[in-house]
Amino acid sequence: MTIQTAVLIETLTALGAEVRWCSCNIFSTQDHAAAVIARDSASVFAWKGETLQEYWWCTEKSLGWGSGGGPDLIVDDGGDVTMLIHEGVKAEEAYEKTGKVPDPTSSDNAEFQIVLTIIKDGLAANPKKYTKMKERLVGVSEETTTGVKRLYQMQANGTLLFPAINVNDSVTKSKFDNLYGCRHSLPDGLMRATDVMIAGKVAVVCGYGDVGKGCASALKQAGARVIVTEIDPICALQALMEGLQVLTLEDVLSTADIFVTTTGNKDIIMVDHMKKMKNNAIVCNIGHFDNEIDMLGLENHPGVKRITIKPQTDRWVFPDTKTGIIVLAEGRLMNLGCATGHPSFVMSCSFTNQVIAQLELWKEKSTGKYEKKVYVLPKHLDEKVAALHLGKLGAKLTKLTKDQADYISVPIEGPYKPPHYRY
């Protein structure tokens, strides 16, 4: 719920939608943006610095259209609303069949326990709430790598309950927001949180996907010496071609000054890693959930002491060595927690994709074009998103002649590339 999201909400409202909104991250809400939207445009359930309990309360409230109501469309970012509805439906089906309610203690994961509790608590009063919701739902458009991964898993398992458009894999999203957005917002977050001079420092970027590429590029250009960790040999070779060293995390624990996780995976930097770091090493995550960094292990480490330098910037001191590390945004997305997220221009690309996806889902709601599967936007719409952003930057496109278009077998007006083209 940043100012960019606010403009998205205003856009959807201008297009005729009635919008209810919650945040996707406990730290990312810009309260001034939320306030304007609450006043003018939509119901907002979000504020900066929610507890997890509050976060899920907000998420549920954002679905509360009142009796018989519910959203027609979901604009998702991380997939939490989509997951809540799917878990809700699953619980309602089990409840109907067996009368059993979900058992929060069945999960190890503290956050998932909250989700189950919310579902459990509503079940008796409204045992068809999520089921009715999914029946009404025309579809979801999802913009994150992580959210999309969940959708494809559900598609593979046959459990996806409504059509989904994968906005993340529009070129104008994944190759822009993830790459150029993070190239901007990683140093922004680092500087706002710590004022550290990046030049001369050794920085480790865990993961060299689009987000990692953006981060490594920003750090290198700011004068850091960048070391990448990777599991994928292709991405590793790309890092090498840019002059970056590729090592394992263990190799660099005692020498690096800045650690950034960008993997979209979990358990990347564990408390045992953190204990071996230099005093005042900076540890942050710009990839995905806070489980990229072992926050649980850190919090539960015997004798560890947390000193809050300022909100979202904590120094954690280990009892044996008396040395401490600086953890940003409690392990959550540091660009949202410590800075203001991605800048408007790149978010405009992402959100143009979202809006186009919403329009497409709604237009085709009765045609059966979209089944309970995951779709990407057709390339001509992807190119349209880009074309809409060129004028602002003063660019002039070249036009193909008919002859040239025929020569390379594309329509004059595009799309210009085959689906597998990688940009």
Place this chain on the structure above:
Amino acid sequence: MTIQTAVLIETLTALGAEVRWCSCNIFSTQDHAAAVIARDSASVFAWKGETLQEYWWCTEKSLGWGSGGGPDLIVDDGGDVTMLIHEGVKAEEAYEKTGKVPDPTSSDNAEFQIVLTIIKDGLAANPKKYTKMKERLVGVSEETTTGVKRLYQMQANGTLLFPAINVNDSVTKSKFDNLYGCRHSLPDGLMRATDVMIAGKVAVVCGYGDVGKGCASALKQAGARVIVTEIDPICALQALMEGLQVLTLEDVLSTADIFVTTTGNKDIIMVDHMKKMKNNAIVCNIGHFDNEIDMLGLENHPGVKRITIKPQTDRWVFPDTKTGIIVLAEGRLMNLGCATGHPSFVMSCSFTNQVIAQLELWKEKSTGKYEKKVYVLPKHLDEKVAALHLGKLGAKLTKLTKDQADYISVPIEGPYKPPHYRY
């Protein structure tokens, strides 16, 4: 036929192949490499500085296994051999049906006239030559964007005569050879041909695909001010995000010092463009055929005067202005014509893909796995190519835990990315 190709030939020979070889470019043969291969490993039909007539004579000779013979597999680069066989079969079928032989004058294209002449001249003596050849052929692996485009067109038209593996679209080819290869070899060619100082100059890169990205990056890093021309709004927006200006060719004719075509299309820089350029502007092509630059128009321009500074570096002086432009490699690929092509490391990635594709086609020759279609290599082989090259550069990969692999739903040993992943 560079030293890298020579090592590819030695590799194929060591794997048991009997190899016959021709070049894909009239200027690219390194005679010392050809000589070693001719002595030790294979029949070579290539030398530096062929005429077009000689080029196609070589191409035909490379197929000459003697009566009843022909290649089992083709390693193609640009698709000329594949095209010759397809045209040959077409002519033989027409000849069988109608007795008509191909008419070279039916084409405007001087080079294609030579192709048709070669086919025509052999038709009476051996009217089933190419037909027998295609029957024997197990398949082709093709490594260029241009060659692959032809293959997909034939697949679409239903005219493809044998299976094809598109090696160009392996990540470890298109995102390495095209990008990092050209980043190396464009300045190399410029420097060897002209000794021009790139810093401070205005350079225009026509096209911002993988080749254009590599070229623009190299020129920018060498201190040029780079301007990009593009038809595709997505690629144009990528150029802008890197700080490059996007304009049309007409906008920059009178101010730019260096022009590079990378489009894979034709008619990019026409003679009317060239006449408006600064004196001693450098014009070169690293994209595809010499028709990116209007060499025909230039040669036929009334009163134009060609002054050969040294082989592959010509100054063309226009009669009205007395100003001249420097054209490299007669409009053909300047990195092959004026330098030594791409360096070994990146060619090793490309050729490892070629070798793996050849092994795959041969292994499956009787299984029917490959139909008369175009295939890309499976991702695990693409990752294997990368993995084979990491050790040389001192990289250490991180290993997924079982838990992490499950969390992101990939096998521990890969492949790690979905097919649509763009790297």
Place this chain on the structure above:
Amino acid sequence: MTIQTAVLIETLTALGAEVRWCSCNIFSTQDHAAAVIARDSASVFAWKGETLQEYWWCTEKSLGWGSGGGPDLIVDDGGDVTMLIHEGVKAEEAYEKTGKVPDPTSSDNAEFQIVLTIIKDGLAANPKKYTKMKERLVGVSEETTTGVKRLYQMQANGTLLFPAINVNDSVTKSKFDNLYGCRHSLPDGLMRATDVMIAGKVAVVCGYGDVGKGCASALKQAGARVIVTEIDPICALQALMEGLQVLTLEDVLSTADIFVTTTGNKDIIMVDHMKKMKNNAIVCNIGHFDNEIDMLGLENHPGVKRITIKPQTDRWVFPDTKTGIIVLAEGRLMNLGCATGHPSFVMSCSFTNQVIAQLELWKEKSTGKYEKKVYVLPKHLDEKVAALHLGKLGAKLTKLTKDQADYISVPIEGPYKPPHYRY
């Protein structure tokens, strides 16, 4: 008065000094840093967001050691305290001779009127205040280009009242703080103030000295297209060699998105320029005083409307066009006004120079080594500053052999370069 200055004060205090402190910029004080110093270490006269009146009140107060007292040494930054004392002495001499007090209305400059008023107001009560002060003073060390310029002018005019060490021209100051400091803090200030995406934008850097070089480098690396304005052909040629375009401000008024002044001169961006800029063009100064930007002209422009987006970020709307520009930090140093100034590592280099200069002045206070002139630190001390900072970054120096040192005629332990060496 940033946290870095606080550590400088603590250092001086630890070395035995009694410190009184004021700020050099009305916006740059970090109140938390000031609070800690006021509590623990020194008298502080500074807060974020002073008026000019308050600023000079603070400056005068910082000199108030009580009757008969005054500073032994000055650590100056911009030269305002040094200027106040010199103006004070000048006024006292005139007053003694002629009985005339300074006339604030004799100056056009609003700020200088305040200075004269302060001197005038104190003159009757204490007509020898500044004269006694200068007699006590051992010297000043000054760290800015602007302050140093004033010192050399006074030296040339024969009006310099006490010895001065030019810390700005230590290599470890001017080539570090000015260059790398601004490379860090310019984008930091831009991002904190405006959240603008720098990639894809056209940025104009006025001046390509050390500060301009740092700014241009940062903007280019963040993906902007950078255009430089320069008066000095050598610096202009340096910009060109880095691929930057060199134009005049007039050439780019209507196309640029971001304007940064770094000249150390005045009247760089005038209100007539600002009127011709794009809507929401960003205008800021990181060079020197707020007179690089014509703030007076802007404020007095008929019908102009100032809309404060947030502190230090104002949108100024012109009545005719209804378009507005965004001015940062009211034209004052934007890295101090909108961000937190330079990061600690680079300030440590600068302040180590300051401390060494203070120690040197004090050590030599009775030896006559330093006359009423401007001195730079000897090179071996400059090298010492650098050497003290290498360990933090993990660097290992190579040692000359005796033979090698003799060969290039330097001592084994340095200094290694002749005085004119430019680094």
Place this chain on the structure above:
Amino acid sequence: MTIQTAVLIETLTALGAEVRWCSCNIFSTQDHAAAVIARDSASVFAWKGETLQEYWWCTEKSLGWGSGGGPDLIVDDGGDVTMLIHEGVKAEEAYEKTGKVPDPTSSDNAEFQIVLTIIKDGLAANPKKYTKMKERLVGVSEETTTGVKRLYQMQANGTLLFPAINVNDSVTKSKFDNLYGCRHSLPDGLMRATDVMIAGKVAVVCGYGDVGKGCASALKQAGARVIVTEIDPICALQALMEGLQVLTLEDVLSTADIFVTTTGNKDIIMVDHMKKMKNNAIVCNIGHFDNEIDMLGLENHPGVKRITIKPQTDRWVFPDTKTGIIVLAEGRLMNLGCATGHPSFVMSCSFTNQVIAQLELWKEKSTGKYEKKVYVLPKHLDEKVAALHLGKLGAKLTKLTKDQADYISVPIEGPYKPPHYRY
């Protein structure tokens, strides 16, 4: 004796000089350039691939104006002619006093033995040759760091025989030729000599002066991981600020792929270092004389085997390990030996300085302005050199107003910077 030098000779000739020319490097002559000059403009004593014996024969011949003659002015590059005359005069003085001739065996240095032999051999026949020469000589202008160092040593010792202008320390020389020239010509030399892919490689740059900065920048931008060795803590800190690692040579012997010396010192890479390098590590010098690399130690290493891959590219195989290193240009300047030296634009800056210095020396030959000391060109001439080169790159300078010029105390027309300014 490159094509750029040829244009310099033509320029001097057009200005009225009678020119005799020799090379400063046994490998750097471009024979086609030498041929044209020999035909049209001057006596040339230089060819590509001289022996040391031939080199000094050429050097002496270039001074041979016939009986009673000799040069009025010297344009020197490295200082060999200047050194020969000084050694000649010294020998002649000793011979006159004592009748003793120089003893070549008194030196360990093979090259200096040749110099002494040449002097000795001419002494009997013409015992005043160099003495008369120095009496006629108006002065020398010298353009290299190394040559200038010798001049300052002679000035310090009081042995300098005629005025010298240090052209190397013009900003438009040392900060352009050394920096941007090497940034261009180092990768050029590497690519022409070895075709090695620079991306992904580990490159060590010994020395981070202007030449080292240019080399490191070029290698980094081409995708290498660059490690710097330095003795000077200031230069080391500059390297760190650019994200380069600073280590000792010993730290990286077994991991680096490319070694470049740029120090201007001797004994940088010794044979014991070379033995510990990776197989096919590339070793080259772009700094100064071939003694940066221990060529003598390498040649004399027991059992070492030299395999000439092509001229100026040798593989040296060590007997114990059977591994070999690639040495470029026999340890001499690799950009001259393996490529074509610096490009014309940057040499034009350097040579404009040379021409201006020659004109200045000649104009003042009778005024006594220049004593037997070393001078740098005044800043306004340095700025003039830059200004003369801006138009070619399309730059537009900004003009100071009178008011602005006064404000910063410089003339409107420059010079704009104090002498100590570092650019």
